Amino acid sequence: MTTIEQTVEIKRTSIRSARAIERRRLFLWLVPPLAWFTIFMLIPYATLLYTSLGHVDDMRFIPGLSLDNFVRVFTVDPYLSVIIKSARIGLMTAVFSSIVAYPLAFYLAFHVRTQRLKFLIYLLVIVPWWASYLVKAYAWKTILGSGGILNVGMQSLGLVHEPVRLFLYNEFSVDMTLTYIFTPFAVLSIYAQLERVPTSLIEAARNLGADGWMIFRRIILPISVPGVVAGAIITFSLAFGDFVAPVLVGGPDSVMISNVVINLLGVAFDWPMAAAIGLVIISLGLLLISASGWLEERTQTRF
Amino acid sequence: MRAFGNRSLVTTLAMSVLAFLYAPILVMMVFSFNDSQYTGLPFNGFTFRWYEALFRDDQMLTSIWNSVYVGLGVVVISVLFGVPAAIALDRYEFPGKGMFRRIVMLPIVLPGIITGIALLGFYLTIHLRLSLYTIMLGQGTALMCVTITEVFARLQQLGKSQAEAAANLGANDWEIFKNVTFPGIRSALFGAMLIAFSISFDEIAVTFLLTGRENTLPMTLWSLLRREVTPEVNAVATLIVFLSIILIVAGMYASRGNANEREA
Amino acid sequence: MTTGIELRNLRKLFEGHGHASWAVDGVDMTIGAGKFVTLLGPSGCGKTTTLRMIAGLEIPTSGQILRDGQDITDQPVTDRDMRMVFQDFALFPNMTIQDNVAFGLRVKSKRGKYTEPQIQQRVAEFLDLVHLKDHAYKKPHQLSGGQKQRVSLARALVTDPKVVLFDEPLGSLDANLRKIMQLELIRLHRELGKTFVYVTHDQDEAMAMSDAIAVMSQGKVMQFGTPREIYDRPANRYVASFIGHAHIVDATVDSKQADSLTVRLGNGDRVGVRGKADAAPGSAVGLMLRAEDLTFTDTAADAIGGKVVDSLYRGEYVEYVVALNGNSGVVHVHARTDLPQVAHGSTVALKVNPAKAHVVVH
Incomplete structure (x- = not known):
C-alpha cells in the first residue's frame, strides 16, 4: 500500500507543471520593464497629480485638493490658446512632412533598382538625424534671414530690391523648420508601408490595363495610408512639444506649450500650474495613442 | 517589374526632397570653414581655425563625451528593459496588456518637456541630485519604446515555430534565447540601438529640465546659440556628421553579414 | 496500464x-x-x-x-x-x-x-x-x-x-x-x-x-x-463524403434480414446491402455508393435506373455522371475504357455490389 502511494507521489513530482513555468516566464519578462515604467513614469505622474492639486503662495508650495489649476488650463489665457496653437503647428508640420516625405519614400520603395543604391539613399535619410538639430535649425536662419543666402541671391539676380522678411520670425517659418527637422521620420514610416506592397499587385494592375496614375491612386495610395498616419502621428507629436524652433525662428509671440511650461517653472515658479498642463497633455497623449491605434488598424491592408 | 509612373518625374521629386534635407547641412558645413566671426554671409575665405578652436575648447569636448556617455547608458537601459517588454508583449496574454502597451508608447507622443517635468518633480521629491545619470534615466524612459517597437515587430515577423522547435528538441529557456530568439532579433536590435543612440545624442526636450552641472552637447550648443554664435558650432556639427556616417556604415556592414540569414 | x-x-x-x-x-x-x-x-x-x-x-x-x-x-x-x-x-x-x-x-x-x-x-x-x-x-x-x-x-x-x-x-x-x-x-x-x-x-x-x-x-x-x-464502413455521412468519391443517396430501410438489409430509394428502386445497420425498417438513411462499386447492367431487375448526363475520359477509366430516376440523386460510375462508350442521355441500369454498398444512419 505504502509503496504504491510512494510511486504515485514520485510520478507526480517528477513532472514539472507547464502552467507554473509559463507563469514564471511571464513574470520574469514582464516584471523588469513593468518596474521601470512604474518607477520612472507612473510614480512621477502621480507626483505630478499631487503637485497639480496644490498651489503656490509666496514662492512656497502649499498642498491641497483643488482642481483650480485644471480649470485655469481651459479658462485662463494663454494656456488653452497656446495648446491649440501648438496643435495647429503640429498639424501643419504633419501635413507638410507627409507631402514632402511621400515622393522620396515612393522613389525608395519602387524606383531604386539596386540594393546598394537603396542602402545609400536609406542612409542619406537617416544621416540628418545626426547633424545637430540646433545647428540645422540655425542653418535655416543663415539661409532665410534678411542677410541670408536666399535674399542675397535673389537681390543679386535682381528679383527683389529689398530683403524679403517673410521667411523668418513668424508661425510659418516655425512650421517649415519643424517640417524640415522631422521629415525623415515620415519618410521611414511611409517607406516601411510601401515596401510591403507585393510587386505582383502592380503587375496585375498593369496587366489589367491600368496606367501609372491609376495604379497609384487606386492601389498604392490606399495601401500607404497607415504608414502616412503613423508618420503623421510622430511628426505631429514631435512638433507639438517643440520649444526650440519658436525661440530660434519664431516671431515674438510664437511661444508653444513647452515654452509656457518652461516659463512657469523657471520664471514664475508655478509648479502646480505646470503639473496641471502636463497632466492635461498626458491625457491628450493617451487619447492620441488610442485613436492612432484604431486608425492604423482600420486602414491597414492585409496581404 | 516594380517601378511604375513617370520615372524622371519621381526621381526629380525625390532628389528635390533630398536637396531640401541636405541644403542646411551643406550650408552648415560650408560655413564651418568660413574665416569670419559670424556663421553667415559673407564668406570671407577658407580656414581650419574653427576646427582648431574646437579641439582646444574643453567645454565642448567634455560635452561631446558627456553626450556619448549618456547615449551609451540610454542604449544599455533600453536594451535591458525594452527587450523583455517586447518579448512579454509578443508571447503572452496578460491582464492590462492594452494599458501596458499604451503606457510604453506614451513617451513617443508626449512632449519631452512633460516627461522632463514629471521626472524632475520625482527627483526633487526623492532628493536625487541632477547629473548625467538623471538625464540617462529620463532619456532611457522616453526612448525605450524605440527598442520595444522595433524588437516587437521583428518577433511578430519571425513567428513562434523556431522557438517551439527548439523547446520541442529539449532546449531550456536560456538555450532558446541564445540560439533562436537573439539571432532572430539581432539586426532589429542593432537598428534600434542605433536609432536610440542617435536620438539621445541630439535630445534637448527631455534633457532640458534634467540637466545638472554637466552639459550634453545639445545643451552646450543651446547656450552658445543664445549668446554669440561662431562657426565653431558648425565645425562641431560637421565633425559629428562625418563621424556618424563612418560609424553607421561600419555598423551596417557588420550587421549585414547575417541579415540575409533570416530569409530562410 | x-x-x-x-x-x-x-x-x-x-x-x-x-x-x-x-x-x-x-x-x-x-x-x-x-x-x-x-x-x-x-x-x-x-x-x-x-x-x-x-x-x-x-x-x-x-x-x-x-x-x-x-x-x-x-x-x-x-x-x-x-x-x-x-x-x-x-x-x-x-x-x-x-x-x-x-x-x-x-x-x-x-x-x-x-x-x-x-x-x-x-x-x-x-x-x-x-x-x-x-x-x-x-x-x-x-x-x-x-x-x-x-x-x-x-x-x-x-x-x-x-x-x-x-x-x-x-x-x-x-x-x-x-x-x-x-x-x-x-x-x-x-x-x-x-x-x-x-x-x-x-x-x-x-x-x-x-x-x-x-x-x-x-x-x-x-x-x-x-x-x-x-x-x-464510414460511421456517418460526414466521413463517407470526406473519404473517397462517395455519393450519398437518401433512402429508407425497406426490410431487415439477419446480416443484410434492403433499402428503397426515392424513385422506388430497391438496393440490397450486406452487413448490419442500426436502423429500423421505415427509417431514413443514406446509401453510400462509390463510383468503383457501380457497374452498368442490361437487366432492370435489382438495379437502379438513371440517365447519363456527363462523361469524362480519365485514362484509367471512363467516369460517367448518372442522374438517378425521379430526381433521387446523382452518382458517378467508373467503367472500363475497353467497354463501348455510353452516349449522353441514354437510359441506363446500375448494379450495386452488395458487399461494398453501405448505409450510414447519421
Whole structure:
C-alpha cells in the first residue's frame, strides 16, 4: 500500500507543471520593464497629480485638493490658446512632412533598382538625424534671414530690391523648420508601408490595363495610408512639444506649450500650474495613442 | 517589374526632397570653414581655425563625451528593459496588456518637456541630485519604446515555430534565447540601438529640465546659440556628421553579414 | 496500464477578439505504441491543435493526456521526449544543416549523454538516412523545400525519440516530391519502429501511410479506425463524403434480414446491402455508393435506373455522371475504357455490389 502511494507521489513530482513555468516566464519578462515604467513614469505622474492639486503662495508650495489649476488650463489665457496653437503647428508640420516625405519614400520603395543604391539613399535619410538639430535649425536662419543666402541671391539676380522678411520670425517659418527637422521620420514610416506592397499587385494592375496614375491612386495610395498616419502621428507629436524652433525662428509671440511650461517653472515658479498642463497633455497623449491605434488598424491592408 | 509612373518625374521629386534635407547641412558645413566671426554671409575665405578652436575648447569636448556617455547608458537601459517588454508583449496574454502597451508608447507622443517635468518633480521629491545619470534615466524612459517597437515587430515577423522547435528538441529557456530568439532579433536590435543612440545624442526636450552641472552637447550648443554664435558650432556639427556616417556604415556592414540569414 | 498515448476528453478553447470557440471539443483516442496514426480533416477541424497539445505546445483547457499510463497533460514541452516535424520546417536559419540536426543532442538536458565525436557521427548517420550528407555545411536558405523537410525530419529523429509528431510536413511540397516523401516516411516508420502521429488534410496521404486514421471535424473525432474501415464502413455521412468519391443517396430501410438489409430509394428502386445497420425498417438513411462499386447492367431487375448526363475520359477509366430516376440523386460510375462508350442521355441500369454498398444512419 505504502509503496504504491510512494510511486504515485514520485510520478507526480517528477513532472514539472507547464502552467507554473509559463507563469514564471511571464513574470520574469514582464516584471523588469513593468518596474521601470512604474518607477520612472507612473510614480512621477502621480507626483505630478499631487503637485497639480496644490498651489503656490509666496514662492512656497502649499498642498491641497483643488482642481483650480485644471480649470485655469481651459479658462485662463494663454494656456488653452497656446495648446491649440501648438496643435495647429503640429498639424501643419504633419501635413507638410507627409507631402514632402511621400515622393522620396515612393522613389525608395519602387524606383531604386539596386540594393546598394537603396542602402545609400536609406542612409542619406537617416544621416540628418545626426547633424545637430540646433545647428540645422540655425542653418535655416543663415539661409532665410534678411542677410541670408536666399535674399542675397535673389537681390543679386535682381528679383527683389529689398530683403524679403517673410521667411523668418513668424508661425510659418516655425512650421517649415519643424517640417524640415522631422521629415525623415515620415519618410521611414511611409517607406516601411510601401515596401510591403507585393510587386505582383502592380503587375496585375498593369496587366489589367491600368496606367501609372491609376495604379497609384487606386492601389498604392490606399495601401500607404497607415504608414502616412503613423508618420503623421510622430511628426505631429514631435512638433507639438517643440520649444526650440519658436525661440530660434519664431516671431515674438510664437511661444508653444513647452515654452509656457518652461516659463512657469523657471520664471514664475508655478509648479502646480505646470503639473496641471502636463497632466492635461498626458491625457491628450493617451487619447492620441488610442485613436492612432484604431486608425492604423482600420486602414491597414492585409496581404 | 516594380517601378511604375513617370520615372524622371519621381526621381526629380525625390532628389528635390533630398536637396531640401541636405541644403542646411551643406550650408552648415560650408560655413564651418568660413574665416569670419559670424556663421553667415559673407564668406570671407577658407580656414581650419574653427576646427582648431574646437579641439582646444574643453567645454565642448567634455560635452561631446558627456553626450556619448549618456547615449551609451540610454542604449544599455533600453536594451535591458525594452527587450523583455517586447518579448512579454509578443508571447503572452496578460491582464492590462492594452494599458501596458499604451503606457510604453506614451513617451513617443508626449512632449519631452512633460516627461522632463514629471521626472524632475520625482527627483526633487526623492532628493536625487541632477547629473548625467538623471538625464540617462529620463532619456532611457522616453526612448525605450524605440527598442520595444522595433524588437516587437521583428518577433511578430519571425513567428513562434523556431522557438517551439527548439523547446520541442529539449532546449531550456536560456538555450532558446541564445540560439533562436537573439539571432532572430539581432539586426532589429542593432537598428534600434542605433536609432536610440542617435536620438539621445541630439535630445534637448527631455534633457532640458534634467540637466545638472554637466552639459550634453545639445545643451552646450543651446547656450552658445543664445549668446554669440561662431562657426565653431558648425565645425562641431560637421565633425559629428562625418563621424556618424563612418560609424553607421561600419555598423551596417557588420550587421549585414547575417541579415540575409533570416530569409530562410 | 496502456502503452502509447491516450487522450481523454481533450478540449481546447481559443479566445479571440471578443469571441471564444472550441478548437478541440472532447477528443478521446488511444494511439498505440509503434503505430502510425493520422489525424485527418479539413483546415480548422482541430487536428493541428490536438497534435500541439500532445507535443505540449498548447496547454489543454480540460481533459487529460496520458503517456504509458502517466498523466503528462501539464508537462512542459521541453521535458517531453516527442519530436515534432513542423509544417514550415522551423529550421534555425543562423545554423548550418549539421548544427540544426545536432541541436537536440547538444541541449543542456542531454549534456553528457553524447561526446562531440559521437554527436558528429550520429548527425552524419542521420543526414545519410535522409540523403543529405553532402549538404551538412550549408545554411537552410541554400536548400530546396524538400531538402529542408528532410533536415527537419533528421533533426527530429536523431535524438531517438519514442514518438515523432508531424504537422502537415508535406503540405508545401509539390505532388511528385510528396509521393517520394510518403514512401520514405513509411520506410522510416517500418525501420525505426517509433510511434508516428501525423496530421494532414490529404486523404490519399492518410490512407496510404497510416495504421489508423482519426477523421476530425469541428473539434471532434468523427471516426477512428483503420483506413479500410473508414473507407468501406464510414460511421456517418460526414466521413463517407470526406473519404473517397462517395455519393450519398437518401433512402429508407425497406426490410431487415439477419446480416443484410434492403433499402428503397426515392424513385422506388430497391438496393440490397450486406452487413448490419442500426436502423429500423421505415427509417431514413443514406446509401453510400462509390463510383468503383457501380457497374452498368442490361437487366432492370435489382438495379437502379438513371440517365447519363456527363462523361469524362480519365485514362484509367471512363467516369460517367448518372442522374438517378425521379430526381433521387446523382452518382458517378467508373467503367472500363475497353467497354463501348455510353452516349449522353441514354437510359441506363446500375448494379450495386452488395458487399461494398453501405448505409450510414447519421
